[in-house]
Amino acid sequence: MFGDLSGMMDKLKQAQQKVEETKQRLNTVLIDENGADGKIKVTVTANREVKAISIDESLLNDAEELEDYLILTVNKALKRAGEINEQEMAIAAKSGMPNIPAMDMFK
Template structure:
């Protein structure tokens, strides 16, 4: 039984390391989003850090329109990045979970 516990602890530690490696890798995964007309573009990492925003000059003339564009595009980009982030981390966590009776909620 003690060996089983040590094996589970080792597996959990290995899984934690894989999760940390995945988080670092997600800093290099880029998510691009743009407005329907292409006047505003944003790039985020899968860890939801903004890398770039490109604004067409025509949007600079209307502050309210620019704000609306920013809200819409950034929300869509954040949602996509969150989906990628959660899927990647869940896959690593699920793969690395030891078989503990009663803890099958991750499978």
């Protein structure tokens, strides 16, 4: 009914390995986001890890303004990272999946 079960298991292991490799690669993909007219720069990985934050001295005088700009900029960077992460992980997972009969019914 399902053909070669051993072959499908091997394909699933390959898919899992591909997903793990993609996760590792996404740690090296850096996303830069600028805010406050370029006075704040946030760098995150595609795995949504903050790597760097750079703040122009002119924003250090107003803590509330700095916090607002920082929140906006970090959220924009994390959103972009999430989009890239989801796309790459979906590609990695799909590329290694075995062709299981009747699974296309669930699309």
